[in-house]
Amino acid sequence: MATISGDPVATSAGAAVRGRPSRVRRPYPGGRSPWVWLLLGTLLLPFANLQTLIPLTAWVAPVFLMRFSRSQRPLTGLLVLTVAMSLALLAGLRNGFFPVEDGVGYYLFVAMLGLGGALPFAVDRLLAPRLTGLPRTLVFPAAVTTADFIGTISSAYGAAGSTAYSQYAGLPLLQLASVTGIWGLTFLVSWLAPVVNELWERGLEGSRHRSPSVVFAATLAAALVFGGAQLAFATPAADTVRVAALAPDRQLSDLAYSAPPLTPGDPAERAAVRDEYFRPVLDELFERSEREAEAGAEIIAWSEAAALTLEEEQSAVVARAADLAREHGVYLQVSMMVQLADAGDGSDGAAVNENHAVLMDPRGTVVWDYLKSKPVPGDGHDPGPGIVPTVDTPYGRLATIICQDDFFPGLVRQAGRAGVDILLVPSSDWRSISAWHAQQAPFRAVENGVALVRPTRQGISLATDAQGRLLGHKADYFTAADQTLVVSVPTQGTGTWYARMGDTVAFASAVGLLVLTRAAWNSRSRRRDGGAAPAATGSDQAERPAPLDGVATR
Template identity: 50%
Template sequence: MAISARSLVARRAIATENGPKNFANSWFWLAVGAALLPFGVFQTILPLAAWCAPVFLLRFSRTQRARVAVPVLALVHYLASMISLRGGLIPEDLLAFYALGGVLGVLPFVTDTVLRTRLPGWARTLVFPSTAVALDWAFGLSSLGTLGSVTYSQFGFASLTQLASVTGIWGITFLIVWLAPVTNELWEHGFDWRATYPAVIPFAAVLLLTILLGELRLAFFESTVPTVRVTALTPDRELSLGVRSATGAALASGDEEVRAAARAQYEPITADLLMRTRSEARAGAKVVSWSEAAALVLKEDEAALIGRARTLAREEGIYLSLGLVVQSRTDRHPFAENRAVMIDPSGQVVQDYFKTVHPLGEAEYFAPGPGVIATTDTPYGRIATVICFDADFPALVRQAGQARADILLVPSNDWQPVDTIHARAATYRAVENGLALVRPTGNGISIAVNHLGQTLATADYFTTPALTMVADVPTRGVATVYARLGDTFAYVCIALLALLGAAALAAGRIGRR
């Protein structure tokens, strides 16, 4: 009967919320939440908006009937996706993505509505964030990975970011979204501390402890190991202008005239990259990494290009990672290979990584790689490589953490609407796996960070014709809990949601007796 009594108290509290004044005000809170929601993900990020938007939208959900709240909130999330992306995806992906955003966005409100009245105050605050983490994790399995996670809005909140070394991004998502039900518990009880402290104290304690431990990690775990000079190169923008659109369509046909024209356009870009690589090596760089698809090369010319790079690496004594798109002569898929080829100072090829994830139409041209991250031991630490969107999949990149890599190269190629958030998202892989990360990026933001996610260097492709970013990178990483346990926190949230659902179901049955 005790469970039934608590359920009855909760239902009376909710009924009180649906008075005429609160019913009218709920539309105001909807407007506030809807205005903030687009600024929590993708573009034009306002970090505080990510915390506040769910608070006001949950207020609306709890003061409206479900048949009104659910479709309205689905529409709000649909529109928020349109605003936050606004040109970030190619047109054929937009409608499906926005619709998915509407459906997934409203599900935490649905579970909150269904379960909360049958659970005690402290327990019902866990329904909303557990659902959000479960959905965040599930969406991370899509071709866009975790790029849409609200966690990435907190770039710059360094003490909070350190939580990723333990829970991955899922713990940060949980904390951000947990604020909404806790605040609404206070709101629904007239901010009466005596009635709500069992719900408020756990949230406040976990948040404060997270920030405190994060500050301690920043203060006492800063890297003091030797560094290595790493240079990130992108192709000359003027030389690259129009090359892909002018030559890409007919290459697979095998027409010699078309392929000869493509070769003539590719050679100046490759020659420029090799020349700049040599210059950076003589300036002190020990590792040089090109951006994704920096050099386009025909399959029949691949061996010659790699041979030139091997000679350069041997003569200059550097580790050189080539970002290549190798275009085959074939009428069958795959038509090209997206690769990162690393050459050591002896001139040997020590890595040949094929990009694993090909989003937004790339899969029409490329086959996925095997998804195995190779590592190479060097005098400057153990170096691993992934390519661009691969870094949006924490479970994939975790291979580098498990292998105790010290430096992760992430050659990338972006597009302007998502260049900033994509660069920031990649930095969380460094914190999760306790390694330094260098991300040379064409058509975007190049960035280098240490294992704490602190920025070592950054450069914007659109502000210089031939982008060269130089960073002194720590040569030793650190072990992390996330590298060992992976997405365990996300699985715990999924299990917790199932347990809360079972408890609510049991409470409902007892209450009917």
């Protein structure tokens, strides 16, 4: 009768003797409980994503959580990890991080996110025990990458919260996104947990047991070498253009957004609100734009929702911007939240405003009037057509998206495929998400080989080159009096594999997970029919947790 050991494989060759019990090494050295590993992993989770990011924790936390999940029955592990993930998310989503009202709906939202985070561990628990060698370690990263990809397609927040964003601080590793998108990073970070657990369970005895760790180490090294070579030998060497990124004056912006609700069909009331609340911030933005043009800026871009304006005043604002662009010979992009003339209070779900980014060329001609493609739920406006506009200029090919559009890699990839050189990303955040959102923006630059300029209201304004290097960074919106970032930006981007190949790695992960599932099913069928089973592991029995007390098993 074959011996099935505790969670780590501990029985020596020939230990199983027919009719006699074989001793099993304690699965957790020093008698530690698997709940200790659960606690350690859970304590690290709040630092692995969302606010207060510490990049290393995204690699380490899943190691301990997998140690726990592989010691439990699948359903038990799934339920416990869902609770752990949800608690960590509550910490990460503190201070109104997501615009979801507190209450039952909010906690259901968090629980669904927690379930999504726990599912890859459940998949690993079900499939990995029936596989051996390298395939055994690939189940978890394939499951995490597939879950991230499905979430990007189905979620109103796109790729927000993806595992890959935890690595924002590692510029050499970040270069992998130019080939694989964020999916290669997600896969690589998630791969460490099963590799470490394989060593934890089996040790280094035998080349078959060492091979997964060798392959992982070689892959990680190759990614770092590639990234280092990219940074050393493919540095952007084009001319630069002076760009001014303007966020609105904080006090004037707060005044504009404190305006009372507008009554449809009451011109006098609407004009009074415009003069008292909207006009001051608009005038100040135009004054600063003119000042930056006179100082030598060739491209001037406002943050998302920098100004509020009435629908009936929209054409006048555009005309004023055209005059300034023509007078100073600059490209000027004005961003405004247009209050619709016939809108109600929004209680019926109908749009009450429109989110515009309007670019003028040096002749005062409107180049594009872009509507935000991916509104945040509850923003009050309908999505635009989802087409990223481009224009050729003496300073390279320009394009724009707005704020949360950058959570959707497939949308932004239009810019990469169009050979865009400079991507304008006017944004508007709030205090609790400002650092987190700014950390994600450079990924879109690296993926598509574009320089990125991100003027941001209530957040961090920044600019990067096509490899994610920070060219300018202004993180003092809530304390500084001046809200202007001036930066020199390369006028030539670079082509990337990701722009051409798209989400190939994500699709490959999904297909690979299906292949691994089939292999695990075939292994189970062979075992049921009396065939040879894979080498025993601590979770060989899908329906029985590993023994935790060191007792002998037959």
